[in-house]
Amino acid sequence: MKLCAVQLASRKGDLEGNLQRHRYCIEQAAALGARLVVFPELSLTGYEPTLARQLALPVSSARLDPLQASCDRHGITVAFGLPLPTPNGIHIGMPILRPGEPRLTYAKQRLHDDELPFFAAAMQSLVFEVDEQHxxxxxCYESMFMAHAEKVRAQGAGLYLVSVAKTAKGIREGYEHYPEVARRLNMPVLMANCVGPADTFIGAGGSAAWDSHGNLLAALDERTEGLVMMDLATASATALTLPDLPA
Structure with missing residues (x-):
């Protein structure tokens, strides 16, 4: 099974423009044989906490139908970032669209202190299946706690799919932590980070894949929009730039 992490510079608050860029990335990943694509944290709106309430959409929104159509056409599962409205507040959400199946949602359970004024924490972990892979x-922040990975491993997960919006410091810390997750839990890790302006920082890229022994298989640099293609069957990965990405 092939998976893809997309490293993207989302446009601040530009839902329609970001939808177009997401669809382009899905097309590129599908052409390379990906069965699952993951985007950075809050990728559809950009990581912009102050705009989250006005940009939030339910996973059932018809505005997500173009992404669903791409999933259906290519037979590919797509996990992306979006603020989700709930009765308890706005969640940092990860809708998961699957071809011909009901939409799933996951939301961030552990928030950083500076996210607390804008978001509410979710409560449930998720393990889902693509091509018999769990x-x-x-x-982001929750993925830096080994307890999160240990919990989902105990629930049957065989791959850790990490969506982040990290600074250069955060990426340095992630490059120490994620290999340890992989080694300790015998679980490959695929991580997608943003590049470019996000909230009060610059996304530091470095999207990467690690095998179940903690070996770094492939990574992008700190500024390039691109794809990390990971092949679970061969325990290999490749980093590719994105040609002709829509502006």
Whole structure:
């Protein structure tokens, strides 16, 4: 099974423009044989906490139908970032669209202190299946706690799918932590980070894949929009730039 992490510079608050860029990335990943694609944290709106309430959409929104159509056409599962409205507040969400199946949602369970004024924490972990692979999503800050990975591993996860919006410091810490997750839990890790302006920082890229022994298989640099293609069957990965990405 092939998976893809997309490293993307989302446009601040530009839902329609970001939808177009997401669809392009899905097309590129599908052409390379990906069965699952993951985007950075809050990728559809950009990581912009102050705009989250006004940009939030339910996973059932018709505005997501173009992404669903891409999933259906290519037979590919797509996990992306979006603020989700709930009765308890706005969640940092990861809708998961699957071809011909009901939409899933995952939301961040552990929030950073500076997210607390804008978001509410979710409560439930998720393990979902693609081509008989059991996959657990994690969103940024919570993925830096071994307990999160240990919990989903105990629930049957065989791959850790990490969606982040990290600074250069955060990526350095992630490059120490994620290999340890992989080694300790015998679980490959695929991580998608943003590049470019996000909230009050610059996304530091470095999207990467690690095998179940903690070996770094492939990574992108700190500024390039691109794809990390991971092949679970061969325990290999390749980093590719994205040509002609829509502006």
């Amino acid at each position: 996959i657990a999503p994690a969103i």
